[in-house]
Amino acid sequence: MKNVFIIGSKGIPAQYGGFETFVELLTRYKVNENISYHVSCMSTENSEFHYQNVRCFNVKVPNMGSARAVIYDVLSLKECIRYIKEKNIENAIIYILACRIGPxxxxxxxxxxxxxxxxxxxxxxxxxxxxxxxxxxxxxxxYSERLMVKHADLLVCDSKGIEAYIKEDYAAYSPKTTYIAYGATVKTSVLHDDSNKLAEWHNRNQVVPFNYYLIVGRFVPENNYELMIREFMKSNSNKDLVIISNVEENTFYKDLLNKTQFQNDKRIKFVGTVYDQDMLEKIREQAYGYLHGHEVGGTNPSLLEALASTKVNLLLNVVFNKEVGSNGAVYFDKEKNSLAALLDEVDQYDVDFINELSTKAKKRITDEYSWEKIVNDYETLFLN
Structure with missing residues (x-):
């Protein structure tokens, strides 16, 4: 029996977050009975419970702002060591998600x-x-990332771009790496087109199905909201730009408003967050196109979900996005008028070309990013 201890996610059952969803699905779709998972969960108490045949251990963490995650990882690691010693577990793996505790x-x-x-x-x-x-x-x-790379026995990268960066920037440590992607599922939303809650969302936000471009993601500058909004305002599109994000009237939102005056463009609609996953899936399916401006990080879960659901995906041309989208998407650069021109072009796509892009995007997910493949890759890694 191989015992795998996973720390660094907030825990399961997953409520939000990429790492949490990863741990949830890795354990849910487990095939090999020779693996036993132990998952740390951030909590207000120290206790233990079982969930989908996984031993979950709660770790009590004081609320200390941004330092809380660092303390949580350290306490989780100490608890793993204590448990392994107490149970005399041999040949275990501790898998740490993110590089918070390098020092x-x-x-x-x-x-x-x-x-x-x-x-x-x-x-x-x-x-x-x-x-x-x-x-x-x-x-x-x-600094923490450097030390985690230095001391890890193996670095599991969910992006080939990140793997290349690790090998190049930390060549002095001769890091041992492997690539296993994040996962997604191609499936149709269970929500019907005539669903009352969907109709209510359409009416409340004045959104017409298949007549809007969509953005879903954290509302932070590195996701290039300013670029996408400015370029959309320059475009001749008669469609809306629907933005699903945690705006909450933050400083970035106010700065963006002052810089772009987007409130004067009736096509641009901030509609808040959507936590209902069936609803979000349906909203993606009904978008004419999806805009993705992320340029920091590896394989982005929201991009995978868009490729699995939305027919036309317009991605910022950076290595991480190109790696995922390949020939199943179209690309824009950060130069002026690049996205505006692309939007005007995409608006004129015929049905056959739209369906061709959709087929290629979904094939990318099925062939390279299905959870069945990801789980198999991880189980093979853990056992070998």
């Missing part, structure tokens, strides 16, 4: 080596580039 890892790595425990790390994306962090936190992230 603390060397001490624990010595213990793990002596115990015969392998340390796997998912480096996630370029967390140190994210604008939500101030200068000092970004410096911490970069």
């Amino acid at each position: 603390f890892i060397s001490t624990y790595k010595k213990q793990l080596r002596n115990m015969g425990v392998s340390l796997f790390v998912n480096p996630d994306g370029h967390e140190w580039k994210r604008s939500k962090w101030n200068y000092y936190i970004r410096q911490y992230w970069k």
Whole structure:
């Protein structure tokens, strides 16, 4: 029996978040009975429970702002070590999601080596580039990432672009890496076109099915909202731009409003968040096109979901997006008028070309990103 301890997600059952969804589906779709999963869960108490045949252990973490996640990972790691020792578990793997605890890892790595425990790390994306962090936190992230790379037995990258970056930037450590993508599922929403709650959402937001472009994602500058909104305002499209995001009247929203004056363009509609996954799936299906401006990080879950659901996907031309979308999407650059011109072109696509793009996008998901494939890849890795 191979015991795999997963720490770094907030835990399961998943309520939100890419890592949480990953752990939820990795464990739900488990095939090989020779793997036993142990998953840490952030909590207000220390306890244990079982969920879909997984041993979940709650870790009590004090609420200390942005430092809480670091403390959580350290406490989770200590609990894994305690449990492995107490149960005399041999040949275990501890899989840490994200590189938060680099400054603390060397001490624990010595213990793990002596115990015969392998340390796997998912480096996630370029967390140190994210604008939500101030200068000092970004410096911490970069330093922490370096130390996690240095001490990991294996780095599991969910993007070939991230894997190449790790090998190049940290060549001095000769990092051992492997690539296993994030997953998605091609399926039709269970929500019917005449659903009352869907109709209510359409009416409330004045949205017409198949007559809007869609953006779904965190409302942060590195997702290039300003670029996409400016370019959409320049376009001649008679469709709407529907933006599903956690705006909440934050500073970035107000700055964007002042810079672009998008409130004067009736096509641009901020509609808040949609937590109902069936609804969100249907909204994606009914979009004429999906805009994706993310340029930080690896394989982005919202992009995979768009490729699985939306027929036409317009992606910012960066290595991570090109790797995922391949020939199943069309691309724009950050130069002026690039996206505006593309939008005008996409508006004129005929049905056959739209369906061709849709088929290619869904084939990308089925062939390279299905959860069945991802789970198989992970189980093979853990057992071998």
